[in-house]
Amino acid sequence: MNNTIQYKGYVGSVEFSEEDGIFFGKVMGIRSLISYEGESAKELLNDFHDAVDTYLEHCKEEGKKPELAFKGSFNIRLSPALHKKLFLYATAHQMSINQYIEDTLEASPASKLVI
Structure with a gap:
């Protein structure tokens, strides 16, 4: 179910x-x-x-705009050490942390779900 x-x-x-x-x-x-x-x-x-x-x-x-559940942004909490590693990796590859995370998630099994 x-x-x-x-x-x-x-x-x-x-x-x-x-x-x-x-x-x-x-x-x-x-x-x-x-x-x-x-x-x-x-x-x-x-x-x-x-x-x-x-x-x-x-x-x-x-006259109000209905709320949208999936606006394309969300907060994520992670350790300061991992945050630093993501920043360094993204910077070294001339991309933003957001772009790195989006690319990584786009390659994940969750992105293959049919909605």
């Missing part, structure tokens, strides 16, 4: 409450809380779609 669902560029979690007998989740990667639930996978998916559509409509009515 996949533990995420996607709709209109948003990714939602999929969880199950044995106690309540329902599937539930929330849109991930944004500050706004967008949650949904259903007693079946079909109900969960429909409620997810409705929740995203409602969020987008609400933003439109309020």
